[in-house]
Amino acid sequence: MRSVPTLIRLPLVLGTSALASQSLAQQPPAASESARPLPVLAEPFKVEASGAPIAVDVGHAAPFVIDFNKDGKKDLVVGQFASGKARVYLNVGTDDQPAFSDFTWLQAGGVDAHVPPS
Secondary structure: OOOOOOOOOOOOOOOHHHHHHHOHHHOOOOHHHHOOOOOOOOOOOOOEEOOEEOOOOOOOEEEEEEOOOOOOOOEEEEEEOOOOEEEEEOEOOOOOOOOEOOOEEOEEOOEEOOOOOO
């Protein structure tokens, strides 16, 4: 039986009340923060699998990069919030030039894994 890697995500959550009460945008940066250069982000792009952009059927996507099949290449696992299922896209390219196969559903014990809504 194949073991399934455990995925752990630690989201950063900021409540709107915390932002409203602290008016963060109006506070001057600390001296150590003002000396740091701002990060430069790359242009956004669509990730493709089998020649088509990856899009989930239902709800929002929750992507996670991991070497899922232990072949030394980073694969893509995409959770679907509304359905509670996760898609596995294996990297058939390289880490420098990834190419993703069509997805299979994340399985446990031979059946599609599912996280019930809370």
